[in-house]
Amino acid sequence: MSAQQTQDDQVHTDDTLEEVTKHIPVVLPLAGAVTIFLLAFIAVKMA
Template sequence: MSAPAHDDTVHHDPVEDITKHIPVVIPLAGAIMIFLLAFIAVKMA
C-alpha cells in the first residue's frame, strides 16, 4: 500500500482576484450611480 500523493501546486483563487479590485470598483460604481440618478432627476424636472 502506497502513501497518497499530495498535490503541492498553488491553487488559483478567483475571489482574491476580485477583492483586490474592490477599492477601485466600488467608488467608480458609486460615481456612475450618482450621475445616472442626477440625469434622471434633471430629465423628470
C-alpha cells in the first residue's frame, strides 16, 4: 500500500515555480503598464 501512496505523491506534487510562471503573461504587461502610467504622471506633474 505504501508503493501506491508514493506513486500518488509523485503525480500530485505541486511545483510552486509552475504556479508562478503561469501568471507571468498577465502580470508582466500589467506591471509595465502601471510603470509607464506612473512615469507619465510624474513627467506631467513636473512639467
